[in-house]
Amino acid sequence: xxxxxxxxxxxxxxxxxxxxxxxxxxxxxxxxxxxxxxxxxxxxxxxxxxxxxxxxxxxxxxxxxxxxxxxxxxxxxxxxxxxxxxxxxxxxxxxxxxxxxxxxxxxxxxxxxxxxxxxxxxxxxxxxxxxxxxxxxxxxxxxxxxxxxxxxxxxxxxxxxxxxxxxxxxxxxxxxxxxxxxxxxxxxxxxxxxxxxxxxxxxxxxxxxxxxxxxxxxxxxxxxxxxxxxxxxxxxxxxxxxxxxxxxxxxxxxxxxxxxxxxxxxxxxxxxxxxxxxxxxxxxxxxxxxxxxxxxxxxxxxxxxxxxxxxxxxxxxxxxxxxxxxxxxxxxxxxxxxxxxxxxxxxxxxxxxxxxxxxxxxxxxxxxxxxxxxxxxxxxxxxxxxxxxxxxxxxxxxxxxxxxx
Amino acid sequence: xxxxxxxxxxxxxxxxxxxxxxxxxxxxxxxxxxxxxxxxxxxxxxxxxxxxxxxxxxxxxxxxxxxxxxxxxxxxxxxxxxxxxxxxxxxxxxxxxxxxxxxxxxxxxxxxxxxxxxxxxxxxxxxxxxxxxxxxxxxxxxxxxxxxxxxxxxxxxxxxxxxxxxxxxxxxxxxxxxxxxxxxxxxxxxxxxxxxxxxxxxxxxxxxxxxxxxxxxxxxxxxxxxxxxxxxxxxxxxxxxxxxxxxxxxxxxxxxxxxxxxxxxxxxxxxxxxxxxxxxxxxxxxxxxxxxxxxxxxxxxxxxxxxxxxxxxxxxxxxxxxxxxxxxxxxxxxxxxxxxxxxxxxxxxxxxxxxxxxxxxxxxxxxxxxxxxxxxxxxxxxxxxxxxxxxxxxxxxxxxxxxxx
Numbered sequence: 001x002x003x004x005x006x007x008x009x010x011x012x013x014x015x016x017x018x019x020x021x022x023x024x025x026x027x028x029x030x031x032x033x034x035x036x037x038x039x040x041x042x043x044x045x046x047x048x049x050x051x052x053x054x055x056x057x058x059x060x061x062x063x064x065x066x067x068x069x070x071x072x073x074x075x076x077x078x079x080x081x082x083x084x085x086x087x088x089x090x091x092x093x094x095x096x097x098x099x100x101x102x103x104x105x106x107x108x109x110x111x112x113x114x115x116x117x118x119x120x121x122x123x124x125x126x127x128x129x130x131x132x133x134x135x136x137x138x139x140x141x142x143x144x145x146x147x148x149x150x151x152x153x154x155x156x157x158x159x160x161x162x163x164x165x166x167x168x169x170x171x172x173x174x175x176x177x178x179x180x181x182x183x184x185x186x187x188x189x190x191x192x193x194x195x196x197x198x199x200x201x202x203x204x205x206x207x208x209x210x211x212x213x214x215x216x217x218x219x220x221x222x223x224x225x226x227x228x229x230x231x232x233x234x235x236x237x238x239x240x241x242x243x244x245x246x247x248x249x250x251x252x253x254x255x256x257x258x259x260x261x262x263x264x265x266x267x268x269x270x271x272x273x274x275x276x277x278x279x280x281x282x283x284x285x286x287x288x289x290x291x292x293x294x295x296x297x298x299x300x301x302x303x304x305x306x307x308x309x310x311x312x313x314x315x316x317x318x319x320x321x322x323x324x325x326x327x328x329x330x331x332x333x334x335x336x337x338x339x340x341x342x343x344x345x346x347x348x349x350x351x352x353x354x355x356x357x358x359x360x361x362x363x364x365x366x367x368x369x370x371x372x373x374x375x376x377x378x379x380x381x382x383x384x385x386x387x388x389x390x391x392x393x394x395x396x397x398x399x400x401x402x403x404x405x
Numbered sequence: 406x407x408x409x410x411x412x413x414x415x416x417x418x419x420x421x422x423x424x425x426x427x428x429x430x431x432x433x434x435x436x437x438x439x440x441x442x443x444x445x446x447x448x449x450x451x452x453x454x455x456x457x458x459x460x461x462x463x464x465x466x467x468x469x470x471x472x473x474x475x476x477x478x479x480x481x482x483x484x485x486x487x488x489x490x491x492x493x494x495x496x497x498x499x500x501x502x503x504x505x506x507x508x509x510x511x512x513x514x515x516x517x518x519x520x521x522x523x524x525x526x527x528x529x530x531x532x533x534x535x536x537x538x539x540x541x542x543x544x545x546x547x548x549x550x551x552x553x554x555x556x557x558x559x560x561x562x563x564x565x566x567x568x569x570x571x572x573x574x575x576x577x578x579x580x581x582x583x584x585x586x587x588x589x590x591x592x593x594x595x596x597x598x599x600x601x602x603x604x605x606x607x608x609x610x611x612x613x614x615x616x617x618x619x620x621x622x623x624x625x626x627x628x629x630x631x632x633x634x635x636x637x638x639x640x641x642x643x644x645x646x647x648x649x650x651x652x653x654x655x656x657x658x659x660x661x662x663x664x665x666x667x668x669x670x671x672x673x674x675x676x677x678x679x680x681x682x683x684x685x686x687x688x689x690x691x692x693x694x695x696x697x698x699x700x701x702x703x704x705x706x707x708x709x710x711x712x713x714x715x716x717x718x719x720x721x722x723x724x725x726x727x728x729x730x731x732x733x734x735x736x737x738x739x740x741x742x743x744x745x746x747x748x749x750x751x752x753x754x755x756x757x758x759x760x761x762x763x764x765x766x767x768x769x770x771x772x773x774x775x776x777x778x779x780x781x782x783x784x785x786x787x788x789x790x791x792x793x794x795x796x797x798x799x800x801x802x803x804x805x806x807x808x809x810x
Contacts, residue, residue: 054735055735056731056734056735057733057735057736057738057739057740058730058731058733058735058740058742059734085727087727087731088727088730088731088758090742090758122725123725123728123730124725124726124727124760230735231731308713320527320528320529321529322490322492322493322527322528322529322530323528325463325528325529326461326492326493326528326635326636328462328463329461329462329463329464329636330460330461330462330463331462332462333462334462335462337463337493337495353493353495354495355529
């Protein structure tokens with residue numbers, strides 16, 4: 001069925017009907033006095049919920065608790081804090097996370113089991129409960145509180161990350177919104193990344209899970225900042241059905257439009273995260289075409305955006321194509337040196353394995369733009385994939401040498 | 406059988422009997438005028454030879470040629486150059502590599518098929534044959550030319566890397582020497598790394614291959630500088646038998662001593678490479694004990710030394726233990742948060758998953774020393790492994806932003 005998908009002007013995680021949010025400064029990180037660092041997202045009607053979590057064997061207490069609570073496939077609210085990840089905190093961490101959720105449930109008047117939890121920040125330190133307890137009471141939620149929530153999630157992020165799209169498909173109209181944080185520790189397989197997605201569409205549970213997994217694979221799992229994986233990664237999707245109508249399932253005429261709109265929101269947020277990597281000055285988009293399979297295309301695309309040498313070369317606007325080809329070669333994806341084509345934006349720089357004498361000025365200008373697009377055709381098959389990353393700057397090292405001290 | 410293994414004072418790759426080397430400045434890299442960049446290693450009697458090569462699908466021309474020539478399991482000489490990797494150079498690259506080998510064979514008077522080739526430097530550029538042809542003729546080989554060869558291999562390395570050990574076992578006496586280069590692009594699975602190992606021990610081919618594989622797995626495959634893999638990696642082992650005696654095989658009484666001595670040479674060179682990573686100021690040694698298996702221990706050890714966040718934290722002498730635990734957690738190795746012990750040198754900083762209030766001054770002093778030892782006990786099984794890496798400095802980024810421009 002024909003669908004219209006349009007960006008909502010100034011869209012946020014509370015753009016869909018029935019979602020409320022609010023944030024306060026609880027003083028969780030003493031060095032960031034006054035910064036919003038504790039927020040609640042709430043739906044006035046119960047939601048069908050799905051999530052994707054970190055693949056690390058070290059899971060933060062909020063991840064353990066939220067995963068367990070989501071087994072019922074429903075939720076009513078999420079409480080999130082920055083400044084402390086509540087990870088590697090043992091049994092205490094679980095008790096603290098449950099207490100925060102309980103306070104929020106009490107304030108809103110819902111079942112504590114319907115409150116999910118997410119945290120981001122320093123690992124190995126307990127939540128400062130003395131500061132959090134009174135702060136929870138100060139949170140005031142409103143329909144336009146989405147942006148405050150996006151701000152409260154930020155750590156070394158330089159910009160809040162949020163968006164929403166409106167979808168019209170047949171007689172149905174619904175909205176999907178999202179807020180995310182990234183910056184440090186961002187890597188394929190969901191390194192420190194929190195993302196809350198909301199929709200007022202009515203969605204059947206099984207379909208919701210499948211659509212979320214697919215959208216995450218095409219977006220958050222295709223970005224890399226530094227190759228590290230965090231114990232806290234969480235992408236949550238809440239659907240409250242307030243737009244009305246029959247629940248969307250895989251067979252519904254609205255299914256494709258829902259999938260597309262969800263992927264669009266996720267890719268938009270993922271690109272913002274990649275562009276705002278710690279110390280980043282440039283967004284790198286890598287497209288792989290002609291791989292032997294889709295899986296090999298994903299491997300190759302991720303290898304190129306993850307290559308420290310490619311990242312450093314792009315930071316220095318250094319046209320070192322050999323590093324791009326070397327990253328593809330070491331990714332494990334099949335390649336034939338004599339077939340590779342490489343484009344920088346629209347300009348072809350390698351043809352059938354040979355460097356072309358591309359105009360130095362053009363290349364130099366392209367390499368200095370804020371967004372670099374590298375497109376590789378392996379000319380072996382039909383697999384393609386896109387990944388996003390950022391350049392590696394001296395500032396990245398400075399930020400990460402002094403995070404705690 | 407009881408064995409004595411001792412370092413040879415000022416040992417080099419030509420310390421074993423019958424090996425000769427020489428180097429010249431061919432001017433391969435115009436920006437490094439006068440630097441030794443072309444060298445030949447030669448044995449006066451034919452050698453049994455084994456090698457381990459890059460795992461990248463992109464293989465440099467010298468790797469393709471040398472791998473093919475080694476199918477016969479023998480060799481007489483190796484020619485190596487720095488300044489140009491002769492990688493991603495297509496058919497031309499193979500022709501150039503074969504020509505260099507041919508010139509060396511002619512000069513020495515041996516079969517060209519017995520001459521192996523190795524190159525390191527920029528990718529995607531052809532060898533400057535006009536400069537190399539006359540330079541080959543100028544090379545003068547001598548028994549004490551080992552150090553010149555080690556210098557000629559260097560690119561961004563700040564120090565030549567060479568060593569030798571003497572072995573006495575029963576009535577046998579033999580020597581093992583080695584020279585290596587590393588610096589950029591060093592990663593588990595043998596990123597840009599050239600290493601030539603020599604011995605005057607008589608060694609049976611099958612045993613030589615197995616012993617080399619094992620020594621490389623415990624040394625060069627356990628180091629990481631930046632996570633990138635190069636198309637040029639080569640570790641070569643030549644055994645000329647000039648120490649006399651029966652060929653050593655897996656059943657020989659000398660087998661264990663040979664293995665140990667070879668591993669000692671490889672670990673020594675691997676540590677030098679890790680410590681001399683581009684922009685590195687500190688060597689990081691990570692020991693994993695108590696893993697569920699040896700394989701999981703290797704995974705975990707490599708994950709910690711490869712973690713950009715751990716590397717940056719150590720550069721800043723920032724006691725961020727959470728990053729070490731997070732790296733173990735995301736390595737894929739089994740772990741139980743509540744069982745982990747972590748030591749910094751001799752000082753325990755985490756016990757059964759809880760951070761100990763270790764003396765700040767002690768920790769600060771230890772984190773500022775040139776060699777940092779992190780030792781993790783997962784307390785799950787008997788697997789252990791050691792890996793080496795270096796810190797990540799602002800200078801690393803500066804070096805790699807400006808490599809070609």
